[in-house]
Amino acid sequence: MKQAEVRQEKTSISFKNKKSYILDRVMPILLFLCAAVSIVTTIGIVYTLMSETIGFFRKIPVFDFLFGTKWSPLIAPKSFGILPLLSGTMLITVIACVFAIPVGLACAIYLSEYAPTKVRKIVKPILEVLAGVPTIVYGYFALTFVTPMIRMIFPSTGVFNALSAGLVVGIMIIPMVSSLSEDAMQAVPKSLRNGAFALGATRFEVALKVVVPAAFSGIVSSSVLAFSRAIGETMIVAVAAGATPKLSFNPLESIQTMTGYIVQVSLGDTPHGSIEYGTIYAVGMTLFVITLLLNILALYVARRFREEY
């Protein structure tokens, strides 16, 4: 096969068409370079994060960074414990996922198992619009709509609070959970459903006992991806969650996430090369490692536990 192709190319030059011969020699290399950009990007990200983070850890011990319970890199007395930022990030992410994963799954089950085709054709694009809304718009929504509503119910809530930001991050990831899970459910063969229906199962029983178990790997992987997306979400928390890093699990208080901190520092003018500047990289590295591990986990779950029919 290969040889045949080579011969074909050779004959075509010997006749005519020098231009196409050159193109055929050059284009694979150029195209390969295009593909290599993605590899270079990854190396670039890892390299920049690594080099600056190592510089940062020369000044601040790794142990203090990972297990310190106070984060105040800009105001003296300075301390560089990332736990408050981590707890803030986790608070937002957990609120978002507790809200979005059940809703997204219910949505997926409805669209895949219950909804008539007409309804599906209308609802799916609407959910896709929800996924396409810029995050800064969600930030505005959290601050000017969700927060006032929460304050009506809990008057003691601050203007900036984790609950509002978390809920809106949840709204943002609903379409991710629902569309990926629905894809997985759609991939379950019709014959399995029909078998269950023939045994007298209701639609709910078919969905819960046949479709969901069969699509389980896809569902888990979509949830993990959504979780990772919530961790990396920046603008919603920068606008609505506040800027007070603290080790608190009260959702009505103002907190700060890792992403929120990076935005805060880059908005101010922190001198290049200082310890404060290094914190961006150390925090960014933590964020990168966490999301990378989660994404790999999602890929692994989707592949390893896939039920083939």
Added chain:
Amino acid sequence: MSILQDANRQQISKRRKIDFILHILFIAATAIGIVALMALLVNIMVDGLSRLSPELFTNYPSRIASKAGLKSAIVGSIYMVLIMAPISFILGVGAAIYLEEYANKNKFTRLIQLNISTLAGVPSIVYGILGLTLFVRGLGLGRSLLSGSLIMTLLILPIIIVSSQEALRAVPRQRRDASFALGATRWQTVAGSVLPSAMPGVLTGVILALSRAIGETAPLVMVGALTFVAFLPSGIMDSFTVMPIQIFNWISRPQEAFHELAAAGIILLLALLLIMNFAAILLRNKYQKNL
């Protein structure tokens, strides 16, 4: 016998009831997403419509809310897309063609593929850190339009590659075979037959990726798109601002008037995204007719 039948009937009606209740619950859950979208749109319309005036397009940012406008931000966003579109198209489609048409199915190709799917999951703020280090400081491009556009290109590249790959994969094998049978070389086949046939899908993916870039804020905050730019960038090395950054700045101010401005800016931003999505659909239809 009748007792058994009754029990059976009861059990069936109970299961039916559960099915019914869950059906309602599932509909309610689906409605949450739709209701949230409606609430978001209505909230923004109510806040922003009163500020939506011609001055919003013609005025530069200002400390006084009544005089503030989006001119430099709108122009900045347009310039950024104009720089990004050709670069990301060439790099993204090139990579997709390489992976689909040229690469051998070996470990290295799988590595690139895996790498692209993980890159798509990297938080955008991390791209911002890369941009700050590599383009702004490393290459000395400064806080310029070029730096911003380049980092946004890297950000949307995985999206373009994946969607282009899907479009290329959808081209039937027979098309390639027919082209080879006519004596075309591999590149002639790709450029003359496969790519034109995949173009609608490719273009849709590129436009959707660009619209994602228009709405993206975090990486540009890092790269240092300024919020107070009272001039239009005259070259690619000028400092700049874009619509989401200006909106972010207005949201961050405590005054109500600036929040209204932000809402008006959001209306414009959403309108722009809507137009782009519409353009994607139109382009696709046009190409499909020509084929």
